[in-house]
Amino acid sequence: MKRHLKNYGKGPIKCRDYLFKKLTEKISEKDFTGYTIQYPPLLTWDKLENKICKEWQKISPEDKLGIYIHIPFCEQKCIFCRYYSKKEKNKKVIESYLRFLEKEIMMYRRYLANKQxxxxxxxxxxxxxxxxxxxxxxxxxxxxxxxxxxDAQMCIEVTPQSLDLKKLLLLKRFGINRLTIGVQSLNKNVLKEVGRLQNPKEAIKLLGIAKGLGFQTVNIDLMAGLPKETLSSFKRGLDKTLKKNPDMVHIHPFYPIKYTEFMKSGCYLSKCEMDLRTKMCELADKTLRSRGFCPKKFDAYGKKDDSRNIQLCDAIENISSYIGFGAGAVSHIRGSLRYVNHNDVCKYISCIKKKVPPIMKGINLTKRDEMIYYLTACLRYGYVLKSEFRRIFGKEVTSVFSKELAYLKKRGIVHETDEKIVIKVKNIGEYLVFSKYFYDDEIIEICKQHMDKLNIPEREITLDETRYMCL
Ligand code: SF4
Incomplete structure (x- = not known):
């Protein structure tokens, strides 16, 4: 794939807000990996040469390598889910997946055997x-x-209905030290509506047990804006959760995309429901801060820095590599590649049977791609430190992105201090639109090819347009 138009950045940057809004919606509609920050976007990835195993040999010993394992089965498909998973109850099918996962691990093992x-x-x-x-x-x-x-952080995602004391003890025995419990809601009506099987009382009980067993970090996922959730039921759920003293609380606003069962069945959120979702997030912010939590860099609300998801944080703040195993798993080889495995269990298994890496598609990375990823990921959390950019890339962020920064400064969207570049946005939609001004033209052009013919005016977007975006 040819990368980076030679003429990139020569002319003045024009207002492309509306185009970027449409692109954001298209990108999220097609991305099953669940990443809100992915650069270049999955939409632009293509077939890769079969050289990937060896690429892993080249990673530097300083790289803080992570392993990601994807288990693509659930007892029930929740209607809000944007991750790759399928409903599967047959234990034999689930257990046989493990055999192929092991074979995939063995394909890469020799290249990673000595890496920490x-x-x-x-x-x-x-x-x-x-x-x-x-x-x-x-x-x-x-x-x-x-x-x-x-000191490796060993995390696992769990759902209350699939967990019990025996499994918790087993996880502890194998050194798991961070649990992410998908509680999502403690309202029975909501759980029924979204197709989640758990019993709210059992979920709270398990939370207490997990805390009692002394896992280093217990992280709770809650959702804001799910169908049938009211502001008071959301508040009750949050209060009950906080009584169990979790180390971290992640509030996920419900953004339905075309990929979710919710939208596939023709449902959508009204503006009123989206406003309610915003109110829930605001209420959660106020409540969590009043109980000693604060937003942790590159992660959710926590009390201590070491509660953060280290793999995610390393991937941003150190551009670290991580290798994903399993159907739909994403991998990143620093300075070289991003790729994703087949998000179809049958195709994944068929590749492994043929003894070929089960990779669906990927993209070769340039140094500039890594810089754009880093910059836009940092801005998602409000700012980028100039000294950190210099530490990682040996260059000044203000020189590499001089034109983009000048344009966004002129519009009052970013401002610069001696230490940082700060983005001033009012919602995630604004961030997603304005961060695309840093994307390379070639990447934007590839994304555009995936869009229907559109009349794309060069105009600014209103706050309402970003507030009600379909992310
Ligand atoms: S949200 Fe529901 S469907 Fe999605 S991965 Fe979690 S349990 Fe499975």
């Missing part, structure tokens, strides 16, 4: 859909094939 692993993240789907024995097997495979550092 800084973080493990087992996500999905529902990793705890495995019964005790396969869950123990998965953890043994990982421990026996990789060299985890002594």
């Amino acid at each position: 692993i800084h973080s493990l993240y087992i996500g999905g789907g529902t990793p705890t859909i495995f019964t005790l024995q396969p869950l123990a097997k998965l953890l043994s495979i990982l421990k026996s094939n990789f060299l985890f550092s002594e």
Whole structure:
């Protein structure tokens, strides 16, 4: 793939807000990885040469390498879910997936055998859909094939309905030290409406048990703006959750995209419901801050810095590599590639049977891509530190992005201090639109090819247009 138009940045930057709004919607509609920050976007990825295993050999010993495992099965598909997972109840199918996962790990093992692993993240789907024995097997495979550092963060995502005391004890025994419990809501009507099987009382009880067992970090995921959630039921759920003293609380606003069952069945959120979602987020912000939580850099609300998801934080603040195993798993090789495995279990298994890496598509990375990723990911959290940019890339952020910064400064969207570049946006939609001014023209052009023919005016967008965007 040819990268970076030679003429990029020669002319003045024009107002492309409306185009970027449309692109944002298209990009999120097609992205099943769940990433809100992905550069270049998944939409622009293509077939890759089969040289990937060896690329892993080249990563530097300083790279804080992480391992991501994707378990793409759930007992039920929640209507709000934007991650790649499928409903599967047949235990034999689920257990046989483990065999292929192990084979995939063995394909890469020799290239990674001597590298120290800084973080493990087992996500999905529902990793705890495995019964005790396969869950123990998965953890043994990982421990026996990789060299985890002594202080490695070992995370797993769990759902209350797939968890019990025995599984918690097993996770503890295998060194899991960070749990992410997908509570989402404690309102029975909401859970029924969104197709989530858990019992709210059981969920709260498990939260208490998990805390009692002494996992280093217990992170709770809650959603704001789900169908049938009211402001008072949301508040009650948050209060009950906080009584169990979690270390971190992640509030996910419900943004339905075409990929979700919610939209596939013809539903949409009214403006009124979106405003209610905003109110829930504001209420959560106020409540969490009053209980000693604050937004942690590159992550959610927490009390301590070490509660953060280290793999995600390393991927941003150190541009670290992580290798994803399993159907739909994403990988990043610093300075080289981003790629994703087939997000179809049958295709994934068929590749492994043929002894080829199960990669669907990817993109070669340039240094500028990594810079854009870093800058836009930092701005998602409000600002980028000039000294950090210099530390990572050996260049000045103000020189590399001089034109883009001049344009956005003129519009009052960013401002510069001696230490940082700060973005001033009122919602995530504005951030997603304005951060695209840093994207390369070639990437924008490739994204545009995926859009229907549109009359794209060169105009600014209103606050209402970003507030009600479909992300
Ligand atoms: S349990 Fe989690 S991964 Fe599975 S469908 Fe629900 S939200 Fe998605």
